[in-house]
Amino acid sequence: MGPHSQPMNEPVLSYIRGSAEREALERTLRDMSTTQIEIPAIVAGTEVRSDDTATLTAPHNHDLALAKVHRSSRDTVEQAITAAVEAQRDWADWTFEERATVFLRAADLLAGPWRQTLNAATMLGQSKTVYQAEIDSACELIDFLRFNVAFAKQIIESQPLSSPGVSNQLDYRSLEGFVYAVTPFNFTAIGGNLACAPALMGNSVVWKPAASAALSNYLFLQLLHEAGLPRGVINFVPGEAGAVSSAVVGSPHFAGLHFTGSTAVFDSLWNQISERLPEYASYPRLVGETGGKDFVLAHASADIDSLAVALLRGAFEYQGQKCSAASRAYIPKSIWPQVRERLLDDLSRVKMGDVTDFQNFIGAVIDRKAFNRIRGFIERANESTTAKVIAGGKTDDSRGFFVTPTVLLEENPHSELMQDEIFGPVLTVHVYEDGRWEDILRLVDQTSSYALTGAVFGQDRKALQVAQKALRHAAGNFYINDKPTGAVVGQQPFGGARRSGTNDKAGSYLNLLRWTSPRTIKETSIPPTSFEYPYMK
The missing domain is CATH 3.40.309.10 (Aldehyde Dehydrogenase; Chain A, domain 2)
Incomplete structure (x- = not known):
């Protein structure tokens, strides 16, 4: 699929006994269950380890240690902010087609050789069944990557009218600063999308994953780098939420929050941000999906x-x-x-x-x-x-x-x-x-x-x-006449209002609009040379 193609939803594989995908997944599960890896912070593409670590175990098996996660210090978070600000200078100058190619390649890699790696990591680290992992870390994340390109193209093609002698244009700029992505444990796809949606629009990102989803999220960032994402565009900082957030919202370069989590945490972040408004270069964009009953x-x-x-x-x-x-x-x-x-x-x-x-x-x-x-x-x-x-x-x-x-x-x-x-x-x-x-x-x-x-x-x-x-x-x-779960990207844009969030609809162009700061450009072919209007003569 190219950046100008119409995407289709990724088919859900069956994993029936004897199928190729089931055999591949079972092999990957065995390998991942016997290999404990280290998950460092990733700053400007470089691994950053710390003395403050936590062991990630499978929720369904306390004895299965999957990874040692290095918690980010304040210095590491500040380095990530610097890396994001520096990386955006070049990334924002890439054409939309150039940026889109990275995420479309990532979708192809996830649909192919990386599929069972992400599925296995989601199953073991987040205790999802094979079907729940497949519809999340494979299909929905692939859909986000592909459909977001189509939605962004739809936005960019929305241009104002021009009149005789005047050319008008909307320049869809990135935000001036970096976006802070705070992502939950329950969907690998949400983790990936909260980081990638702003990046597609030319923004750089500081990504704090949920500790319990660190394995799948870390592997997805590796996939993005393999797909050609420049180092520093998305910086990965696992760590204690309050400490990471304090450093992030204290930066004058903070430009936006892309959040999924509890209502209480979103309220707290909103309050912290509001107290610092005069310190920021512009009013930050706050996008959050929180709780539900x-x-x-x-x-x-x-x-x-x-x-x-x-x-x-x-x-x-x-x-x-x-x-x-x-x-x-x-x-x-x-x-x-x-x-x-x-x-x-x-x-x-x-x-x-x-x-x-x-x-x-x-x-x-x-x-x-x-x-x-x-x-x-x-x-x-x-x-x-x-x-x-x-x-x-x-x-x-x-x-x-x-x-x-x-x-x-x-x-x-x-x-x-x-x-x-x-x-x-x-x-x-x-x-x-x-x-x-x-x-x-x-x-x-x-x-x-x-x-x-x-x-x-x-x-x-x-x-x-x-x-x-x-x-x-x-x-x-x-x-x-259907259950209230299972929203599909491109079919049911997702989000709620009241205390459930800002309802910016992940899986639609509405979300991507929040990550662009449009500039109007007017060019006049023959400007007037006299201040007088005809009625004055």
């Missing part, structure tokens, strides 16, 4: 089987650790017994364990902190007078951080289980009386401060139309 709302006319499958997949795939995961469900009393029976029957056949065993549907939650947080919600539910565990509810950290898929029945629609983000394999169901459709729509809209994703199930078209209007601001990604 994503809903599934069923109408009495909903199809039972499709609803139950959507609840299971939407709530429990990747252990519920998706910003979009179904976390609260509203089911009418008339169909709840059937939905419950189908959902619990399916859950009884779900297998949990080591993700290298391809029979498992889910793996472990990411770390000790997440495990304790999720266990706390389940324990408080057990103590509640309004909530009841009807499936799962077990936790075990003896080998890995395992939490069984848990379904809670909650009478109180305003409890913490219905309002607060859990970010784990916990689905809370509130059963409502039939005939209260408009009341329940108001409840869904007003219960949570978040507004990321949501789904409505039903066959009654009028009811769906009412819901779509009533819930217009309740979800930035709204699904009808």
